[in-house]
Amino acid sequence: MEHYDDIIIGGGKAGKTLAPALVATGRKTALVERSLNMIGGTCINVACIPTKTMVASANVANIVRNSDAYGVKVHASTLDFAEVIRRKRIVVQSMREMNLHNLKIALGHELIVGTGRFVAPQTIEVATDEGNTRLITAERLFINTGTRPLIPSIPGLKEAGFLTSESIMELEQLPEHLLILGSGYIGLEFAQMFWRFGSRVKVIGQSEQILSQQDPDIAMAVQTLLEREGIEFLLNAKVLKADRAGNAIKLQIQVANQQIELQGSHLLVAVGRVPTTDSLNLAAAGVATDARGFIVVNDRLETNVPGIWALGDINGCPQYTHVSLDDYRIIKANLIDGGNRNTSDRPIPSCLFIDPELAHLGLTETEAQQQGYAIRVAKLDASAIPRARTLGKTDGLLKAIVDTETGHILGASLLCHEAGEVISTVQMVMQAQMPYTVLRDGVLTHPTMTEGLNLLFSKM
Numbered sequence: 186m187e188h189y190d191d192i193i194i195g196g197g198k199a200g201k202t203l204a205p206a207l208v209a210t211g212r213k214t215a216l217v218e219r220s221l222n223m224i225g226g227t228c229i230n231v232a233c234i235p236t237k238t239m240v241a242s243a244n245v246a247n248i249v250r251n252s253d254a255y256g257v258k259v260h261a262s263t264l265d266f267a268e269v270i271r272r273k274r275i276v277v278q279s280m281r282e283m284n285l286h287n288l289k290i291a292l293g294h295e296l297i298v299g300t301g302r303f304v305a306p307q308t309i310e311v312a313t314d315e316g317n318t319r320l321i322t323a324e325r326l327f328i329n330t331g332t333r334p335l336i337p338s339i340p341g342l343k344e345a346g347f348l349t350s351e352s353i354m355e356l357e358q359l360p361e362h363l364l365i366l367g368s369g370y371i372g373l374e375f376a377q378m379f380w381r382f383g384s385r386v387k388v389i390g391q392s393e394q395i396l397s398q399q400d401p402d403i404a405m406a407v408q409t410l411l412e413r414e415g416i417e418f419l420l421n422a423k424v425l426k427a428d429r430a431g432n433a434i435k436l437q438i439q440v441a442n443q444q445i446e447l448q449g450s451h452l453l454v455a456v457g458r459v460p461t462t463d464s465l466n467l468a469a470a471g472v473a474t475d476a477r478g479f480i481v482v483n484d485r486l487e488t489n490v491p492g493i494w495a496l497g498d499i500n501g502c503p504q505y506t507h508v509s510l511d512d513y514r515i516i517k518a519n520l521i522d523g524g525n526r527n528t529s530d531r532p533i534p535s536c537l538f539i540d541p542e543l544a545h546l547g548l549t550e551t552e553a554q555q556q557g558y559a560i561r562v563a564k565l566d567a568s569a570i571p572r573a574r575t576l577g578k579t580d581g582l583l584k585a586i587v588d589t590e591t592g593h594i595l596g597a598s599l600l601c602h603e604a605g606e607v608i609s610t611v612q613m614v615m616q617a618q619m620p621y622t623v624l625r626d627g628v629l630t631h632p633t634m635t636e637g638l639n640l641l642f643s644k645m
Contacts, residue, residue, distance in 0.1 A: 189215045192309055192323040194301045194465070197226030198509035199496035199516070200329035201284060205291035206517055215321060216292055217301040217311055219330075225284035227331045227498070228506040230277060231351040236374060238276045239354065240538050242269045243381040247540070250381075254577060264382055266359040273354060297321075303470040307492060327516070328472075328480060328488075328495045330465065332458035332504060337366075337424075345427040345434050347452045350375065360384045360451035364436065366424060367455035368395040370537050373411070375453055377539045380416050387417040387447065389438065391456075394420065396537075400549045402564075403598045406582045407543060410600075419447070427452070460499050475501060484527035485519060486512055503533050532615050536605035541567065541581045544608035547596030547615060550586050559589040563644035567601040570637035578602035583641045585611075585621070592620035603634045610635050621645060 190212035193200045200216060201224075207214040223230050252259045288296050299313035308322045334349040336342070348356075350371050363379050365372045368390030380386045388395070388411075395418065396404045408418060419440065426437040436447045460478045467474060473481045473489045479501030486494045494516060497509035511531060518524035537543040553560050567573050567581030581601035588595050597611045614623050625642035629635050 186308075187215075187319065187321045189213045189295075189321060189323040191215075191325045191327065192217065192321060193327045193329060194309065195219075195226070195328065195330035195497075195499070196224060196284075196288065197329045197331050197497045198228060198506045199513040200327065201225060201288060202510065202513045203327060203329075203496070203516060204288065206513075206521060208291050210521055213295070214292065215295045215297055215323070216288065217297045217299060217309065217321075219298070219300045221285070221298055221314070222281075224281050224288065226329075226509075228509075229280045229284065231354070233506055234280060235273045235277050235354050236350075236378075237538055238273045239269060240374065240378055240540075242272065243378040244540055246383075247381045264359070266382060267357055269382070270355070270357065300464070302464060302466040303468075303472075304466070306470045306490065324492055325520075326493045328465070328493065328499055329497050329509070330461045330499050332460050332498045334454065335457045335459045336454060337456055339424050339427055341427040341429075342454075345429040345452070347427070347434075347454045350453070350455055353451075353453050356451075360449075362449040363387075363451050363453060364389065364434070364447060364449035365453045365455055367453075367457070368392065368418070368420065369397070369455070369457065370535075371457075372453070372455035373407070374538055375455060376416050377411060377414065380411075380414055385449075386415075387419060387449065389422050389424065389436070389447070390418065390420040391423060392420065396543075398549070399543075399545070399598065400551055400584070403543070403549075403582065403584060403600060406600055407537075407539070410541070410580055411539070458498070458504060460501075462499065477501070484529050486515055486528065502528070503535070505533065505535060508533055532612055534608050534612055536608070538605070541578060541600055541602045542604040543598065543600045544604035545596070545598045546608050546612055547594065548586060549596060549598065550584070553586050553595050558595060560595065561587045561589055561645050563587070563641055565637065565641040565644060567637070569640055570601070570632075570634060572632040572634050572636065573602055575632060576602060583637060585641055585645075587621045587642075587645055592622065593618060594621050594624075601634060601637065607635050607638065610638060 191207050191214040193216045196218040204216045249262045299311040301309045301311045304310045311319045362385040365388045368388050376386050376388050394404045395408050423439040428435040433448050434452045438445050462478045471490050480495035482495050482500045496512040498504045502508050515526045518526040534546040563585045565583040568579035573579045583599050585597040586595045594615050621642045624638045
């Protein structure tokens with residue numbers, strides 16, 4: 186039995202950042218990570234970084250394809266999909282190596298590569314990469330093992346073969362006709378990406394609209410943009426069965442009272458992610474989980490067991506890297522800095538990295554009405570923003586919701602070029618609890634996309 190002051194299970198954004206901070210305070214700390222190929226966590230290796238690297242390649246392909254609109258004649262262009270994958274791997278590998286270097290400097294041999302599971306409260310059994318088994322114990326444990334792709338129970342799916350959001354980024358050849366099961370963030374990013382690479386793409390959604398948590402007008406604006414590019418949608422659909430027919434995959438689908446068959450060369454399953462708690466043997470430690478398997482925590486990220494915390498996606502928070510990073514900040518504030526932080530009242534932005542981007546923060550119009558607010562709503566076509574016109578990026582819709590009584594911004598959905606950057610300006614105003622007039626009347630640089638906030642909030 187080896188004893189530590191602190192053990193971190195999983196080196197995602199929160200875990201890998203927390204470990205050096207704990208070491209710096211003089212605490213003997215071990216970080217258990219299941220694979221050298223996952224150093225740095227899900228974001229770096231199989232999610233944010235590789236997908237956005239491939240999105241960048243897809244956007245370049247689209248610019249070249251439409252270069253005539255900018256007065257640039259490109260007589261011939263070809264897509265080297267294998268080179269797209271190679272570029273993605275280089276970016277991932279460089280960031281993984283950087284994270285490994287940083288962790289080795291901070292932890293040395295206390296970076297343990299292996300799969301950890303509880304065998305008793307405060308005690309972890311690690312099956313190491315070298316084939317050994319180690320028992321380690323600590324007074325404080327932090328779980329940061331993240332999630333994995335959710336695979337639905339569809340008859341024949343396993344036998345027919347399918348791709349996940351992780352395996353699709355390791356293909357060496359471009360799919361001829363990609364069927365995508367799932368109309369949320371993951372599915373839509375891959376839909377546009379592979380359409381721009383040259384695949385035929387059809388998105389199959391179970392709900393009546395894509396992006397089911399968004400207002401219908403924003404969801405329809407996104408769908409219209411993607412349909413205009415050539416992506417097809419089949420919504421309110423239930424997959425009954427999957428089959429393999431030679432090199433093709435067939436799906437039997439129920440739509441209303443009708444059964445139809447779809448056929449494609451590849452199937453991407455992108456219906457969400459599930460927690461990795463099933464491999465942690467949490468029962469041995471008495472750690473509680475919810476009905477979906479996520480670890481239950483309070484607003485200080487503490488589990489029901491004293492001395493055990495859960496950070497990042499595993500605790501059921503919004504599955505964003507920036508949330509995991511803030512979980513680290515909360516732990517650092519409370520356990521190292523003598524502060525008293527919690528997860529309440531932290532506005533969490535999100536961004537769907539299609540072109541144009543869809544960034545969201547706060548309440549939707551529907552949510553604000555359900556919560557009983559008296560609201561005002563402003564909308565602006567992205568084409569009204571001068572910078573959008575200069576860039577030829579005029580597609581999109583900006584929407585904001587304001588509390589009539591206080592003038593505070595309740596939420597915003599920005600479907601426009603560089604929306605992921607512009608939403609940060611809205612976030613700062615919301616966090617400072619300033620009225621929307623700060624953005625309406627602020628002297629914002631011309632011509633920039635952020636200047637569009639002047640125009641949007643002038644419509645209140």
